[in-house]
Every structure is written in structure tokens, then in C-alpha cells.
Amino acid sequence: EAGVAQSPRYKIIEKRQSVAFWCNPISGHATLYWYQQILGQGPKLLIQFQNNGVVDDSQLPKDRFSAERLKGVDSTLKIQPAKLEDSAVYLCASSSIDRAVYEQYFGPGTRLTVT
Amino acid sequence: DAKTTQPNSMESNEEEPVHLPCNHSTISGTDYIHWYRQLPSQGPEYVIHGLTSNVNNRMASLAIAEDRKSSTLILHRATLRDAAVYYCCQGTNAGKSTFGDGTTLTVKP
Numbered sequence: 001e002a003g004v005a006q007s008p009r010y011k012i013i014e015k016r017q018s019v020a021f022w023c024n025p026i027s028g029h030a031t032l033y034w035y036q037q038i039l040g041q042g043p044k045l046l047i048q049f050q051n052n053g054v055v056d057d058s059q060l061p062k063d064r065f066s067a068e069r070l071k072g073v074d075s076t077l078k079i080q081p082a083k084l085e086d087s088a089v090y091l092c093a094s095s096s097i098d099r100a101v102y103e104q105y106f107g108p109g110t111r112l113t114v115t
Numbered sequence: 116d117a118k119t120t121q122p123n124s125m126e127s128n129e130e131e132p133v134h135l136p137c138n139h140s141t142i143s144g145t146d147y148i149h150w151y152r153q154l155p156s157q158g159p160e161y162v163i164h165g166l167t168s169n170v171n172n173r174m175a176s177l178a179i180a181e182d183r184k185s186s187t188l189i190l191h192r193a194t195l196r197d198a199a200v201y202y203c204c205q206g207t208n209a210g211k212s213t214f215g216d217g218t219t220l221t222v223k224p
Contacts, residue, residue, distance in 0.1 A: 004158070031210055042202050042214030043159065056211050091158050095210065102149040102206050106158025 002026065004107035006092050012113045018080035021110045025073070025094030031055075033104060034067055034077050035091040043091055049075065050097070082114045119203045119215035126221045127193045135188040135218050137203030142183055147206040150177065150188050152199040153217070159202060162188065198222045 005024040013019050025032050031050050035043035046065065047057040051072040060067070064083070069075040079086055089111050093104040120138045127133040139148060149164035163170055163177045165186070170177045176189040190197055200217040 033212075040216070042216045044214070045211060048209075048211060050210075055209060093158070102147045102164035102212075103161045104159075104212065106151075106160070108156070109158055 004092055004094055004105055006090075006107035006110055008110055009108065010111050010113075012115065013082055015084055015114050016081040018078065019082055019112065020076050020078045021090050021092075021112075023075045023077070023092030023107060025075070025092070026105055028096065029094035029105070030072070030097045031095040031104075032069055032075050033091075033093040033095075034075070035093065037089045037091055037109070039088070046077070079112075082112075084114050087112060087114045119205060119213065121201075121203050121215045121218045123216075124219045124221065126223060127190075129195060129222055129224050130192050133190040133193045133197070133220065133222075135190075135201050135203075135220065136185065137187070137215065138185045139203065139205050140184045142205055143207075144183075145208050148177070148179060148183070148186050149204045149206055149212070150175070151202045151204065151214070152197075153202065154199050159214075162201070164206075193220075193222045195222050195224060 007022050033048050034046045037043045046060045047067045048055040049069040052069050067077045089109040091109045093106045095104045150162040151159035153159040165177045178187045200219050202214045202217045204212045204214050206212045
């Protein structure tokens with residue numbers, strides 16, 4: 001079974017530029033998450049989708065971050081404009097609905113460096 | 116907000132048991148406790164979960180305190196491949212997980 005795919009793996013941009021990350025979840029997984037992981041910290045949930053609807057985006061900085069999950073499969077996370085403090089690893093995870101409460105499958109992440 | 120607290124780091128000798136503690140004093144009655152581990156440059160990997168009773172699987176055991184305000188992940192025989200950052204999490208019924216800052220486990224040969 002293929003895992004969660006993310007691209008790109010690494011991205012370096014200057015502050016005030018925009019950037020987009022892509023995620024393809026495990027086939028059949030209805031729930032999809034985006035997390036931000038700052039160096040030395042645990043992942044912090046940014047947004048949770050179930051199919052193509054948003055379940056929780058309470059910690060998403062909506063003035064600069066946006067995410068969408070068209071057709072309930074792939075998802076993109078965008079930052080516009082980026083700030084220095086956005087430097088982090090952005091993790092995508094997916095889960096089946098019945099196991100979303102405790103078991104998520106994570107992708108390898110995208111390491112973003114903002115200079 | 117839900118919050119879990121863990122020691123920053125722990126050490127173990129190879130082939131000895133390891134007990135990784137976690138406090139989750141704000142846990143509600145329906146929240147699950149789950150553990151993930153993360154190797155360098157990889158995403159977290161599910162280890163185990165529980166609600167009220169102690170749990171065992173092929174990777175580890177989870178001991179949950181009677182009041183559910185703390186739990187302990189037990190690795191019965193640590194190997195060098197178990198060296199990782201271990202995260203204790205609270206998960207709501209809606210599937211929202213709150214991760215702690217993790218414990219870095221070092222396994223010495």
C-alpha cells in the first residue's frame with residue numbers, strides 16, 4: 001500500500017514570497033490533516049478535512065495560510081506571503097474515518113526555509 | 116486547550132525495558148491516548164493507542180493510570196532502531212490530535 005505522498009520535500013523562499021505544498025493521501029482515506037512542526041517541537045494541527053469539508057481550522061493563520069481539498073482526495077496548503085517564522089516542516093497525514101480518532105499515517109513532510 | 120507533558124530526553128541500554136511517561140491532566144472522558152514516534156527526516160509513525168485499559172501490541176505496551184491523567188509507553192526490549200522522538204497525544208472523537216513536544220530516546224549499545 002502506497003503511503004502519504006508530499007511534494008516538494010524541500011523549499012527555500014524569501015520572506016513575502018508565496019509557496020504551495022501538495023499532499024496525496026492514502027487511497028480511501030477520507031480524513032486529511034496538515035500539521036506544522038517547528039524544530040524541536042511536536043506537530044501542531046493547522047487544518048483537518050473530512051472528504052472535501054473542513055472539520056477544524058482553528059489554528060490556521062487565515063490571513064496568510066489557505067488550504068483546499070478538491071474532490072476529497074489531494075490537498076494543497078499555501079502560504080502567502082511567507083514570514084521568517086513560517087520556517088518549519090509541514091506534514092500531511094491521512095486516516096480512515098473509523099480510525100481517525102487515534103491512528104494517522106504521516107507523509108515525509110516538506111521542509112520550508114524562509115530567508 | 117489539551118496539553119501533554121513529557122520529559123525532554125531519556126536514555127536506555129540496548130535490550131533493556133524502557134518506560135516513557137506522559138502527563139495529560141486535561142484529558143476528557145472520551146479522549147483517546149495515543150503515541151507516535153518520529154525518526155529523523157521522517158513523519159511520525161503510529162505506535163499504540165488506548166482509552167481506559169492497558170493495551171499491548173507488537174511494538175509496545177501502554178499503561179494508563181486509573182484516573183487517566185497519565186500514561187506510560189513501555190518498550191519491553193529496546194533496540195538501537197527504537198532510538199527516536201516519542202510523542203504522547205490526546206485525540207478527540209472528531210479525530211483532532213494534540214501532540215506534546217516529545218521525549219528523545221537514546222539507546223546505548
